[in-house]
Amino acid sequence: MSNFGAGLVSFVILLLALGLRVPIGVAMMAVGVGGFIWIQGLAPLLSFLKTTPFETFAGYSFSVIPLFLLMGNVASGSGLSARLFRGANALLGHHKGGMAMAAVGACAAFGTICGSSLATAATMGQVALPQMRKYGYSGALSTGTLAAGGTLGILVPPSIPLVVYAILTEQNIAKLFLAAFIPAALAVIGFFIAIRGYIYFHPGEGPATEKLPLTERARLVAETWPVIAIFLIVFVGMNGDFFFGRSLFTPTEGAAVGALLASIAALTVGGMRWRQVLGSVRATAEQSGMIFLILLGAELYNAFLARTNMPQVVAQWVSGLPVSPYLVMAVIVLVYILLGCLMDSLSMILLTIPIFFPVVMGLEFGLSPEHTAIWFGILALIVVELGLIHPPVGLNVYVIQNIAGDVSMLETFKGVVPFLIAEFFRVSLIIAFPTLTLLLIR
Amino acid sequence: MEAAHIARAAPAPHGPIGRLLEGVCGAVAMLGGLLLIAIMLVSSLSVMGRAGSLLFAARISGIPGDVELVQLGCAVAVFAFLPICQLKRANVLVGAFTKSLPVRARAGFDLVANLLFFVLTFALAFQLGIGTREKFVNHDTTMVLRFPEGWAYAAALAFAWLLVITTAYTVARSALEIHSNRAIGPSPSGEH
Numbered sequence: 001m002s003n004f005g006a007g008l009v010s011f012v013i014l015l016l017a018l019g020l021r022v023p024i025g026v027a028m029m030a031v032g033v034g035g036f037i038w039i040q041g042l043a044p045l046l047s048f049l050k051t052t053p054f055e056t057f058a059g060y061s062f063s064v065i066p067l068f069l070l071m072g073n074v075a076s077g078s079g080l081s082a083r084l085f086r087g088a089n090a091l092l093g094h095h096k097g098g099m100a101m102a103a104v105g106a107c108a109a110f111g112t113i114c115g116s117s118l119a120t121a122a123t124m125g126q127v128a129l130p131q132m133r134k135y136g137y138s139g140a141l142s143t144g145t146l147a148a149g150g151t152l153g154i155l156v157p158p159s160i161p162l163v164v165y166a167i168l169t170e171q172n173i174a175k176l177f178l179a180a181f182i183p184a185a186l187a188v189i190g191f192f193i194a195i196r197g198y199i200y201f202h203p204g205e206g207p208a209t210e211k212l213p214l215t216e217r218a219r220l221v222a223e224t225w226p227v228i229a230i231f232l233i234v235f236v237g238m239n240g241d242f243f244f245g246r247s248l249f250t251p252t253e254g255a256a257v258g259a260l261l262a263s264i265a266a267l268t269v270g271g272m273r274w275r276q277v278l279g280s281v282r283a284t285a286e287q288s289g290m291i292f293l294i295l296l297g298a299e300l301y302n303a304f305l306a307r308t309n310m311p312q313v314v315a316q317w318v319s320g321l322p323v324s325p326y327l328v329m330a331v332i333v334l335v336y337i338l339l340g341c342l343m344d345s346l347s348m349i350l351l352t353i354p355i356f357f358p359v360v361m362g363l364e365f366g367l368s369p370e371h372t373a374i375w376f377g378i379l380a381l382i383v384v385e386l387g388l389i390h391p392p393v394g395l396n397v398y399v400i401q402n403i404a405g406d407v408s409m410l411e412t413f414k415g416v417v418p419f420l421i422a423e424f425f426r427v428s429l430i431i432a433f434p435t436l437t438l439l440l441i442r
Numbered sequence: 443m444e445a446a447h448i449a450r451a452a453p454a455p456h457g458p459i460g461r462l463l464e465g466v467c468g469a470v471a472m473l474g475g476l477l478l479i480a481i482m483l484v485s486s487l488s489v490m491g492r493a494g495s496l497l498f499a500a501r502i503s504g505i506p507g508d509v510e511l512v513q514l515g516c517a518v519a520v521f522a523f524l525p526i527c528q529l530k531r532a533n534v535l536v537g538a539f540t541k542s543l544p545v546r547a548r549a550g551f552d553l554v555a556n557l558l559f560f561v562l563t564f565a566l567a568f569q570l571g572i573g574t575r576e577k578f579v580n581h582d583t584t585m586v587l588r589f590p591e592g593w594a595y596a597a598a599l600a601f602a603w604l605l606v607i608t609t610a611y612t613v614a615r616s617a618l619e620i621h622s623n624r625a626i627g628p629s630p631s632g633e634h
Contacts, residue, residue: 018536019539020539020540020551020555021535021536021537021540021548021551021555022535022555022558023533023534023535023555024534024535025533025534026533026555026558026559026562027555033562033565047569049565049566049570049573050569050570050572050573050576053570054521054573054598057516057521057598058513058514058516058517059513060509062516063481063512063513063516066478066516066519066520067478067481067482067485070478070479070482237489248489248492248493252485252512253485253486253488253489256481256482256483256484256485256486256489256512257485257486257489259482260482260483260486281472281478282468282471282475284475284478285471285472285474285475285478285522285526285527286471286523286526286530286532287532288478288519288523289471289520289523289524289526289527289528289532289533290533290534292520292523292524293533294534342536342538343536344534347534392538393538
């Protein structure tokens, strides 16, 4: 069997193992190890294992991940999320569907200090759901809003899947974060339109609430300052070259400062207890362990895959096809949506990028290689995140439906539909106009 | 997530070994968490030092070797996080194709997966041990601080062996689940 054949066969075995409950990290490790031995024999593998796993975990760019997770977990356990919702609601609540729009806005704002979608959905769900239900918002609209809003957690930087994409493809993390802003803003606008559209067809499911006096509204908005301050410090510092020509700190330092500031804010103005701090640390430990196991698996599998030349051969074959590069992109998007029925976003990125990335880089979109890589990264992030809200798995949907308790699964999925329509238009826009993503990038 | 929305028979509690391991793995994970907090402080202090020297032209500066400390600390912390993850079934897996199968069949698949993981972690820990010895023999140190890398490797090695023990336990746990036809211990949080 040729090395190329071995690469293909390994991928089939990998998918089979995944279907049979082998954890993704373990499956990638096992297939990678098997393939490594097939191609090079046992001795190089054994010497690879002596230091490479440690060195992988010691990668400086990887240290961003546990630190951003810590920041998000601390923020989730604090009272900051409630402040964000109150502030957004003071601005928007008196419009029809305003409380739902406020929930979306608060999710986006929370996304600036949290890099995970599930955590954003769960945190804002606990804060916003009871309020929306209390003011007469229907179960479908309120659960659908929060499930969709939760996806803003990974779309708005920081974003763990984006960090992983940056490392896998050797792109600049800060630039990718910057590129995510306009697509994230489009998502917020799209979700607002989806909410208004829903209200148009189902009036009475999202009533306007009483308008507060101006001073009270100003006070509630002003109370969101800790989150805004943390976000500004972290992102201005990380993207310093965009603002004043040199970056002040590396992404890792940005994550460290962010985690420190979030902890200080949570313990002082957020009213967090030490017990909750321990809980945040424990959650960070489990999430990091789970992510790094997949990263190690990907490292081993990719070490093998790179030796088979399979990705390059596939990329060459695809670029030689007599079809539009946009059609290839559409097929890739479709594959992500299908995979999203089975997997979480991070696993999807790690599994597919080694093959899809060379394919995309081999296509001609009229962009520089760096711009192609950034554009594809943002696009991939958006479509893998769709898997969190579309049936049948839609983890965000389950989390929110669970918090609500009194809303049926069918109704929650019904509530998600307008948001999926908005997302369809957004993905089309982002594919058709790469400028939208690249506008902020120099 | 899975367990939350599909009603199933309540899982049987841990046995004494499971409880002991949960305590040890939990403590080790907290140790890793402390290390992560230390990394956060070192990195933040370094930024503040640099900002201070920029603003006040004072004699303070960033922490020398902060990058090395972050790297070694992070690697050790991650090794400390892996055992609790395995013990609590937090590792991500695709459950869609097997979720309607009876407990016994699912435990059968888990047995194979855990056995595979056990073999892999055993090889990893064994080879990491050789790597650690080489680091000590060669007196490998970090570039700036001249910190002996062997010590960080040794800490990681201890946690890697805890991971081996934990995977061995999960193999036995799956076997017991097949035998008793009942889920044991924490319900999966990583299943999709």
